[in-house]
Amino acid sequence: MGAAIMANSAYRQVYILMHLLRHVPLTKQQLSKHFGVTERSIQRDISQLNALFDNEEVNQEVQYNQRSHAFELQTSDSGLTSAQLVVLIKILLASRALTSTETKQLINNLMQNALPSERRVINRVVQNEVFNYLPLHHDQPLTNLLWQFSLIITRGQVVELTYHSHTQQLRTHVIVPKAILFSEHYFYLIASDLDRNEERFYRFDRFAGFRIMKCDTPTNGYAARFPEGELRRYLPVMAAGEKVEVTFDYWGDPELALDWLPTATVIATDTAAGKVTIAATAYSEALKRWLLSQGTKALLLTPTGLVADLRGTIDQLYAAYHRN
Numbered sequence: 001m002g003a004a005i006m007a008n009s010a011y012r013q014v015y016i017l018m019h020l021l022r023h024v025p026l027t028k029q030q031l032s033k034h035f036g037v038t039e040r041s042i043q044r045d046i047s048q049l050n051a052l053f054d055n056e057e058v059n060q061e062v063q064y065n066q067r068s069h070a071f072e073l074q075t076s077d078s079g080l081t082s083a084q085l086v087v088l089i090k091i092l093l094a095s096r097a098l099t100s101t102e103t104k105q106l107i108n109n110l111m112q113n114a115l116p117s118e119r120r121v122i123n124r125v126v127q128n129e130v131f132n133y134l135p136l137h138h139d140q141p142l143t144n145l146l147w148q149f150s151l152i153i154t155r156g157q158v159v160e161l162t163y164h165s166h167t168q169q170l171r172t173h174v175i176v177p178k179a180i181l182f183s184e185h186y187f188y189l190i191a192s193d194l195d196r197n198e199e200r201f202y203r204f205d206r207f208a209g210f211r212i213m214k215c216d217t218p219t220n221g222y223a224a225r226f227p228e229g230e231l232r233r234y235l236p237v238m239a240a241g242e243k244v245e246v247t248f249d250y251w252g253d254p255e256l257a258l259d260w261l262p263t264a265t266v267i268a269t270d271t272a273a274g275k276v277t278i279a280a281t282a283y284s285e286a287l288k289r290w291l292l293s294q295g296t297k298a299l300l301l302t303p304t305g306l307v308a309d310l311r312g313t314i315d316q317l318y319a320a321y322h323r324n
Contacts, residue, residue: 009041009044009045009048012031012035012037012041012042012045013045013048013049016031016045016046016049016062016071017049017073020062020071020072020073021073023072023073023115025065025068025070025071025072025117026070026071027069027070027071028042028043028071031045046062046071049062050062060073060074061073061074062074065115065117067117068117072115072117074115080110080113080114082114082115082118082121082122085110085111085113085114085122086122086125086126088110089107089110089122089126090126090129092106092107093126093129093130093133095182095185096133096134096135096136096185097136097142097182097185097186097187098135098141098142098143099135099139099140099141099142100133100135101141102141102142102143103130103133103135104130104133106143107126107130111123136185136186136205138205138206140204140205142187142204142205145204145207146180146187146204149177149180149189149204150180152177152212153177153178153179153180156176157176157177157212157213157215158174158175158176158194158212158213158215159174159175159176159177159191159210159211159212159213160172160173160174160175160210160211160213161173161174161175161191161202161207161209161210162207162208162209162210163202163206163207163208164206164207164208165206170208173191173193173195173200173202174193174194174195174213175191175192175193175194175200175202176191176192176194177189177190177191178190178191178192178199186203186204186205187203187204187205188201188202188203188204189201189202189203189204242283242284243281243282243283243284244281244282244283244284244287244303244306245279245280245281245302245303246279246280246281246282246287246300246301246302246303246306247267247277247278247279247280247300247301247302248277248278248291248298248299248300248301249275249276249277249278249298249299249301250275250276250277250278250294250297250298250299251273251274251275251296251297251298252294252297252298254266254276254278257278257298258278260290261278261280261282261287261290263280263281263282264278264279264280265278265279265280266278267279277301284306284309287306288306288309288310288313291310292310292313292314
């Protein structure tokens with residue numbers, strides 16, 4: 001009975017498919033010897049599997065890998081390609097947002113999407129960065145915390161958050177979480193502070209603890225979600241202030257300014273002076289930080305109130321550097 005089943009083509013095809021789904025490379029010689037049939041029979045099994053995929057419009061195909069000299073299951077138009085995996089891993093490593101353990105676990109999980117032969121190539125491309133990966137100094141695991149607050153947001157729950165301020169003071173806030181954003185190495189929670197009646201930003205790595213509070217009338221979490229996609233157009237850095245219409249002269253590469261400020265447009269070009277004039281909508285504190293980082297490449301023109309504010313900050317810096 002066992003030999004008859006082994007010789008059955010349907011059984012062989014199921015056997016082949018099960019091993020290929022587990023990324024086990026198979027050769028005609030191995031399969032021919034295992035089943036006691038000719039290599040031509042194995043080739044017919046492979047062809048029938050591919051015909052099944054084609055008839056059922058499954059985006060998979062059994063292909064012969066010239067490098068490994070074995071059959072492999074290739075997937076097209078779905079899932080992650082090896083090229084996409086390299087891009088994702090590189091971005092993950094550059095962000096430095098997660099601990100070493102979380103980062104390596106995530107990379108290992110991503111790598112399971114690659115074929116074994118390509119896994120080795122990806123490893124060679126990223127292994128040096130993985131070995132030398134330096135997480136941020138807080139070194140706080142965030143993956144599970146981000147998921148917990150994703151659920152809290154969709155449920156519209158109220159949270160009592162214990163939080164370390166930037167001065168390391170421990171404070172308690174009663175908040176309604178609205179959205180999660182990632183910016184410049186850090187994950188932020190955008191939430192309504194019920195005591196102050198305003199939107200505030202909280203860095204996840206500064207959370208000391210939280211508890212979900214019981215509310216008689218919970219809000220519709222999905223409907224009350226913060227428009228984070230809209231926010232990101234005006235707030236590349238997590239420092240809010242008021243939303244303002246600004247113009248400034250820029251002597252650097254205009255593309256850098258346009259990339260940093262998604263709402264920015266060039267409204268004038270002075271080729272002789274090597275500058276452009278840019279108009280944009282941005283949050284004042286975030287814009288101030290960026291303008292200061294540009295040194296003499298950027299000169300704010302309007303609004304006058306923000307110009308005066310920026311000038312005051314520059315005067316304070318000048319005084320600090322010329323003290324004594």
